[in-house]
Amino acid sequence: MSVNGLAFTDAQYTQQSVWTAVDAYTLSHLHPSTPNSEVLLHALKNSRDKGLPDIASYPVLGKFFAMQCRALRVKHALEIGTLGGYTSIWLASENPGLSVTTIEVNPHHREVAQQNLDHAGLADRVDSRLGPALNILPLLAKQIAAGEKPRLGFAYIDADKKNNWAYLDQVIGMCEAGAVIFVDNIVARGALVDEACFATDEMVAGARHVVENVGKDNRVEGVVLQTVGEKDYDGVLMVVVK
Secondary structure, three states: OOOOOOOOOOOOOOOOHHHHHHHHHHHHHHOOOOOOHHHHHHHHHHHHHOOOOOOOOOHHHHHHHHHHHHHHOOOEEEEEOOOOOHHHHHHHHHOOOOEEEEEEOOHHHHHHHHHHHHHHOOOOOEEEEEOOHHHHHHHHHHHHHOOOOOOEEEEEEOOOHHHHHHHHHHHHOOEEEEEEEEEOOOOHHHHHHOHHHHOOOHHHHHHHHHHHHHHHOOOEEEEEEEEEOOOOEEEEEEEEEO
């Protein structure tokens, strides 16, 4: 049984019953039914009903990101790749003082995300922007430089993987010292180190490019965390801005 009652069903996922069982047991104690439970589940159901792909963050990861924002007392967070707004709802609903800027290139995805944010009562704190992130990020950087928005304390990059480094490179310049940035889908069930995938898989190429560039960039420190859970075997690149 899924942690959220809405199991991930895409054939691409590697799943084991014990991973899901651990997530279900721990979340039942550490995040039982709370005021945001209904709006989170609604976001997943509405997104699926409206035809969005089954690729949202899973609940443990969503809460982990929200707790990062709480621990760092983040005032402004960025998400690249809104999908149905599930992660944005986690961040904003768990952190009442937080504003989120989220970027989505697909008009239908953004429309559904706005429905979910409206239902959650969070539209006033989540600024949903439509368009290619590489076009929107420079505009956001100007707003931050002008003091119209706070510098970023947290960012989550979960979009087209070939641009992982291009996104991260711009985001770093908008962050305050100590900010945390996560880049998703880095490990890809171990494909990160599968030589057969390097030249043919755009996702793997993008993951390797961002890992290698972070290792050479003196603005940041980084580490890759491998993860398992109800959704898949994967991992995130965690970057801390100096």
